[in-house]
Amino acid sequence: MDEEQKTMSTVGFVGAGRMGAPMVRRLAEAGHDVRALGRTSEKRRAVQELGAHAVSEPGEVADGADVVVVCVFTDDQVREVCLDGGLLDAMPTGSVLVVHTTGSPRTVEELAARRPEVAVLDAPVSGGPHDIAAGHITLFVGGDDAAVERARPVLAAYGEPIVHVGRPGAGQWVKLINNTLFGAQLGMLREAVSFGGRVGVDETGLLSAIGHGSAASRVIGLVEARGSVQSFIDSVGEFIGKDIAVVRGIAAETGNSLGALEGLLDTVVGEDALSESNR
The missing domain is CATH 1.10.1040.10 (N-(1-d-carboxylethyl)-l-norvaline Dehydrogenase; domain 2)
Known part of the structure; x- marks a missing residue:
């Protein structure tokens, strides 16, 4: 049990929608402490039903998180929440930001340059919500070797295989x-x-x-x-x-x-x- 507890992480999550909701559920079921963003009372109730703690601001998602996962629909939304919304600036030094959204490799490179003390992984997915629910969605991961290993226990809650394909941006x-x-x-x-x-x-x-x-x-x-x-x-x-x-x-x-x-x-x-x- 002690060894299992060492692999449990505090996980922030943005984007608990069609693809993100089953990720949040599997993370919570795996024993991770998950805080997911819900900007309305209805969305916060939905987050709680998934087994996560609901928060209303990006800063609360990032507070004390070992890993923050972003699973929004577009590249513009990634930039909005991570840069304009202050999520990246609120993340602790040494934490890992995982971007599941399929978008421009340049966005991930910009995020990595913005705060070098936060490791950024681009991890777009191949598959659908049913694959996530079953725990075998494919993740194409770009980023530093050590950061990938730090995030692996989190990603493994719903991702299989986790394919590390190279530097930041390579996953995209x-x-x-x-x-x-x-x-x-x-x-x-x-x-x-x-x-x-x-x-x-x-x-x-x-x-x-x-x-x-x-x-x-x-x-x-x-x-x-x-x-x-x-x-x-x-x-x-x-x-x-x-x-x-x-x-x-x-x-x-x-x-x-x-x-x-x-x-x-x-x-x-x-x-x-x-x-x-x-x-």
Whole structure:
């Protein structure tokens, strides 16, 4: 029991929503002392129902925390809560900030430069709320080796595998590249289904058959479960559109091109979808 107690941490949490709520629940169930932000009385009640202590200000989230987890939806929200909201400045020296939000690697680098005495990890996730609830969501983690090890007992409450991919910002790059490939595969699959339709092959049958062939992939399995490429794209469009917009923006800023991937991504998220995802 003494050894288990040593691994328990005081955890601050911002973003107890669709993805964050099951994280908070698993952290509390694992025995960590969790304080989660809830700006309204309704959200504070929801936080308490998850087994955490509800607080109303970012400074209270950070007070005495060993690890602070941020799981908001957009990069702008990360900057708002961490910089404008004072969360980063309120964190104790030697603590670790974990950013699960998929966004710009430059944001994480800026946070790390703002307070060098706080370790910053970017740890975007691959999976959904059901994976978090089961304790096996994939985490792509960028950051210092020692900081990753300090945060590991916290991340392990809901993350498996925890894949350390390099320096701060590398986790974001890996996630963005992963989602770019994901979107491109959807684009390829949409083109294949369209071609199949033109030659008289039913989409349902095609998806089922390909799943048993040399072109089988995880993406095809997910699409087949939804019944059609369009149905699946509709279900993930908001999230994949946001990530593709980010990677396109960062690629342009750094003078890079996505090459042949661009046309495939256009078949999944056109300009209208990208504009919607950025609202």
